Amino acid sequence: MLAGYLHRQSSDFLRSLRLHRESGSDAEGAGEAARRLRRAARRISATLHTFRPLTEETWADQLLAELGWLSGTLGREQTCAARRERLMAALTRLTGRGERADRPDRGTRDAGVARTAPNPADRGSTASAPGDPDADAVLSAGAARAGALLDRQLTLARTRAHSAALQALGSSRFHAVADSVAVLASEAPLAHAAAELPAADALLPLADQAHRRLAEAVAALPLARAGHPYNAEALAVDHRQDAPWHQVRLLVRLARYAQEVIAPESADLRLADAARALDSHRAAAEAAAAAAAAARTPRIAPATAYALGVLHADQRHHVEAARFAFGRVWLSRSPERPAWGDAP
Amino acid sequence: MLAGYLHRQSSDFLRSLRLHRESGSDAEGAGEAARRLRRAARRISATLHTFRPLTEETWADQLLAELGWLSGTLGREQTCAARRERLMAALTRLTGRGERADRPDRGTRDAGVARTAPNPADRGSTASAPGDPDADAVLSAGAARAGALLDRQLTLARTRAHSAALQALGSSRFHAVADSVAVLASEAPLAHAAAELPAADALLPLADQAHRRLAEAVAALPLARAGHPYNAEALAVDHRQDAPWHQVRLLVRLARYAQEVIAPESADLRLADAARALDSHRAAAEAAAAAAAAARTPRIAPATAYALGVLHADQRHHVEAARFAFGRVWLSRSPERPAWGDAP
Numbered sequence: 001m002l003a004g005y006l007h008r009q010s011s012d013f014l015r016s017l018r019l020h021r022e023s024g025s026d027a028e029g030a031g032e033a034a035r036r037l038r039r040a041a042r043r044i045s046a047t048l049h050t051f052r053p054l055t056e057e058t059w060a061d062q063l064l065a066e067l068g069w070l071s072g073t074l075g076r077e078q079t080c081a082a083r084r085e086r087l088m089a090a091l092t093r094l095t096g097r098g099e100r101a102d103r104p105d106r107g108t109r110d111a112g113v114a115r116t117a118p119n120p121a122d123r124g125s126t127a128s129a130p131g132d133p134d135a136d137a138v139l140s141a142g143a144a145r146a147g148a149l150l151d152r153q154l155t156l157a158r159t160r161a162h163s164a165a166l167q168a169l170g171s172s173r174f175h176a177v178a179d180s181v182a183v184l185a186s187e188a189p190l191a192h193a194a195a196e197l198p199a200a201d202a203l204l205p206l207a208d209q210a211h212r213r214l215a216e217a218v219a220a221l222p223l224a225r226a227g228h229p230y231n232a233e234a235l236a237v238d239h240r241q242d243a244p245w246h247q248v249r250l251l252v253r254l255a256r257y258a259q260e261v262i263a264p265e266s267a268d269l270r271l272a273d274a275a276r277a278l279d280s281h282r283a284a285a286e287a288a289a290a291a292a293a294a295a296r297t298p299r300i301a302p303a304t305a306y307a308l309g310v311l312h313a314d315q316r317h318h319v320e321a322a323r324f325a326f327g328r329v330w331l332s333r334s335p336e337r338p339a340w341g342d343a344p
Numbered sequence: 345m346l347a348g349y350l351h352r353q354s355s356d357f358l359r360s361l362r363l364h365r366e367s368g369s370d371a372e373g374a375g376e377a378a379r380r381l382r383r384a385a386r387r388i389s390a391t392l393h394t395f396r397p398l399t400e401e402t403w404a405d406q407l408l409a410e411l412g413w414l415s416g417t418l419g420r421e422q423t424c425a426a427r428r429e430r431l432m433a434a435l436t437r438l439t440g441r442g443e444r445a446d447r448p449d450r451g452t453r454d455a456g457v458a459r460t461a462p463n464p465a466d467r468g469s470t471a472s473a474p475g476d477p478d479a480d481a482v483l484s485a486g487a488a489r490a491g492a493l494l495d496r497q498l499t500l501a502r503t504r505a506h507s508a509a510l511q512a513l514g515s516s517r518f519h520a521v522a523d524s525v526a527v528l529a530s531e532a533p534l535a536h537a538a539a540e541l542p543a544a545d546a547l548l549p550l551a552d553q554a555h556r557r558l559a560e561a562v563a564a565l566p567l568a569r570a571g572h573p574y575n576a577e578a579l580a581v582d583h584r585q586d587a588p589w590h591q592v593r594l595l596v597r598l599a600r601y602a603q604e605v606i607a608p609e610s611a612d613l614r615l616a617d618a619a620r621a622l623d624s625h626r627a628a629a630e631a632a633a634a635a636a637a638a639a640r641t642p643r644i645a646p647a648t649a650y651a652l653g654v655l656h657a658d659q660r661h662h663v664e665a666a667r668f669a670f671g672r673v674w675l676s677r678s679p680e681r682p683a684w685g686d687a688p
Contacts, residue, residue: 230662230664230665232661235438236438306650
């Protein structure tokens, strides 16, 4: 079971690597190959991590570290591109550009309201109503400049990441990783003790442990608080508030891939949903950090800084929304043992 | 019924006025008296508006306009004070000052997470994690300056509003309003036709109309959208998106006070909840506008503008939260006629 899974993922890894080499100047093909390479690397890493006692541990630990380096290096370019896209989309949304097409119901809605009579007792206090054209113009100008600034910074980061990835792919360190994965594809170096046990006896306790660790980490999350929509928790400055969620994201991944090893046919869709929510949690948290970092650029205009502040808060609210979504997914799971644990 | 209600509210108005005069230099007493004065003025206005066909219309229209002027003038000071308080509280929350006391569970939560092992494959990508001390320091400094700026601007506005209110209370225009209300307290000038009809026949159709107008205006609101938590709608720049909600707020008030006239003993708590949600909707919208306006102050530092942007977005998310809360209150109401309509 374990050897078969590692064999499949390693073959995927090597196939993606070949595709990447052959893609040459085809950027899209190279990007797709890198994505699949990382996908396989994630699964190999998680499997070696969860089932470490069944492998030759020194060898596994070393491969784990090297796969971590490789995934990080290859992933950074795509992460920068996705972050740039996310922030540009948010700025477009915030300034309402390209909005008319989305809202054909605007006219009727306003007409419905115009019919009702205003209460004269309240006219005086709407002088400072939001959204006056002045304010919009300022936000719009600031947003355009903030967009240009972020574009510059993230494109630069992306270019750097691209060079680093190319350099990594040509390095002897990378070839050593590829060799190790090739070993994994032909014959996984499992511990001798493991080979003598029936697969279920050896694998299930370790997969169970991955699920248990996840459950414990989730139990420590402030899920009750996150379950109240608009709790405004994520915007508060607190160095450590994201870390437990990022940690749970990694544990979800471990549990999910352990389940792929044990029961590949019964994929836990809710675990996949939880992973998606926490991926978007991290993307939003990092986009918010990028906006905050851009605001520390020297000599930017106040309007630019203002737009970056709005953008930062917007992304932090996406962080909060992702926590809410995760809570809903998680609490809809039955609190019992995972399905595959009952009848393996 | 109508005359009795107007009599009670007018007496309240005159009593509050006396209290206000007698409070002299007692600022708290004066504030409380002004609040009660406005409370009575709101109810008189709403009643004259809803049951206008039963009153001497020219007289009622004039009093309505004058009460609107008075409420606006007297209310502005309190509104400025409340807005200042709201924004200062938000800044405190955003910068996490005075936070330690609120969260005794922090230690245990972190401990629970520390137990789980990290996944080495992911270490590389957390370099830009949010909340690094640098970012906090910038936000903190900016927030302090933004707080000082808002404090200055809103205190100035409040002082101006205070002077305007004092001036209004000494004006002959105000004495004319007080005289009109005194007439209302002794003998409401109702139309002759109204006096001949049974109270229920005359009042119910008009109160029903107030409820119907409210229902129509609410039906035109994008409630389905607002019912999805974290729809991120309120942050988008759109001159007109708040107006329908403010309008519904006024219509809720009219419906609520009409019900007080008809069936004072069966207060509709959900209508009161809806009013509260929409009051907080407006307070947040105006606080967001105040933050945006402060960001247009010439020559502010980028860090200040950034903090104001965060603050603006935070308040716009409170706008969104208030819409969500209103939707929950409203949709929990039965879609039938109001309770008092069944057995008057």
